[in-house]
Amino acid sequence: MEERKMVVGLPRAMLYFRFRILWRAFFEELGVPVAVSGPTDREVLERGTDLAIDEACLSLKIYLGHVDALVGKCSHILVPRVSNFGRHRNMCTRFEALPDLTRNVFRNTGQKFLTYNVDVLEKKKEEDAFLEIGQALGYPVRTAKRAYKQAKKAELAYRKAKAREQDTLCRETGLKILIAAHSYVIEDAYVGRTVTEYLKQAGVVSLRADLADWDAALECSQELSGTCKWEMSREILGGIAMYENVVDGIILLSAFPCGPDSMVNELVTRRVKGVPLLNLVLDSQTGTAGVETRLESFIDIIRFKKGAL
Ligand code: SF4
Structure with missing residues (x-):
């Protein structure tokens, strides 16, 4: 395993804003460095718009611009597929298509993508997905499991703090x-x-x-x-x-x-x-x-x- 050279790229768009605490804590626990693309600017948006089909939503265009900014700079770029968290708990179809779409758009770059699949209706839970990532990066299941548990704790603490902030703002x-x-x-x-x-x-x-x-x-x-x-x-x-x-x-x-x-x-x-x-x-x-x-x-x-x- 080329641990020293391993860097996982996180595009600063779409699910990054939902899962950044979970992702960053997970990779940190594993000892894998991450690189996050910079904040969106006109150049990122224009690049993403060029790469996307016209019908794509603005968020997807921005996402592709962020992936483009990371291509060639990381050993892997994380592009998850998140389909659903159970019955009547679906994600927008764009999140189901993201890995296939991204791989296709960047097929000629030689860039490696790291993906995981959350589809609870098909019995693919988030924890299993993270264990798969850990294994794909060369870590034993036990190590990946521990990293996931720590990352979930960090995510929960963050979400609770944010919810408390909202309650304070109400007053x-x-x-x-x-x-x-x-x-x-x-x-x-x-x-x-x-x-x-x-x-x-x-x-x-x-x-x-x-x-x-x-x-x-x-x-x-x-x-x-x-x-x-x-x-x-x-x-x-x-x-x-x-x-x-x-x-x-x-x-x-x-x-x-x-x-x-x-x-x-x-x-x-x-x-x-x-x-x-x-x-x-x-x-x-x-x-x-x-x-x-x-x-x-x-x-x-x-x-x-x-x-x-
Ligand atoms: S819900 Fe789907 S279509 Fe709407 S902004 Fe998000 S990814 Fe785009």
Whole structure:
């Protein structure tokens, strides 16, 4: 095993924002160095857009740009397949196709990809998937198992801390706005950060639906939909149900064209009453100025309604 030369690349896009603690802790426990691609910028987006088919969502285009930035710089690049966590707990189909799609796009580069497969409906659990990665990198099952257990502990502690932060924000005074978006949209430096930075400088307290306690959110999502089958959409719906009564407005933030969001956002628009909603759909052409203008009017409308303008 060429342990010294081994470096696992982590594209800073899509599931990185959900699993980064788990991934980083797992590889750290194994003693495998990781390299994370830099924050998204115009160049990454343009490269990803060139590599993707036109119909790909913005998040997938960004993802391919990040993979491209790592090609040739790491011994392996991690590209997982995450299909589902059980019945009615599916991921968007893009996450099922990711390893095949990525291998195909970069087939002529000689780059090695490290993949794992989570498909609980087919009896492929997350832990088994991580043991497979460990073995693929040359580690005994026992070592990989220990690394996975430690990584899960770190992930759980992180999620709990984030959920507590959201609960603390609920008690803040001042204008509060809930952002309902996938983590990889909201946290992307080129896409979602325009929104979070603008709210911050406007003095708004922003909460995030995706950071609510996941188990509680899955339960609460039933209040808005008993049939939504996408895991991450259910978490976001649950976050909305948990916080809709404590915020002054909700921003539905999506990457164009997102199948799950187009249905879920429509559902939220019909079922969540009494709190102003802003539907922001971003694509690779969306300019910062346009987004800021819409945010400014949304905040003004809320302040006006509250008699604070
Ligand atoms: S949920 Fe939407 S944004 Fe995310 S990968 Fe699927 S289509 Fe793209």
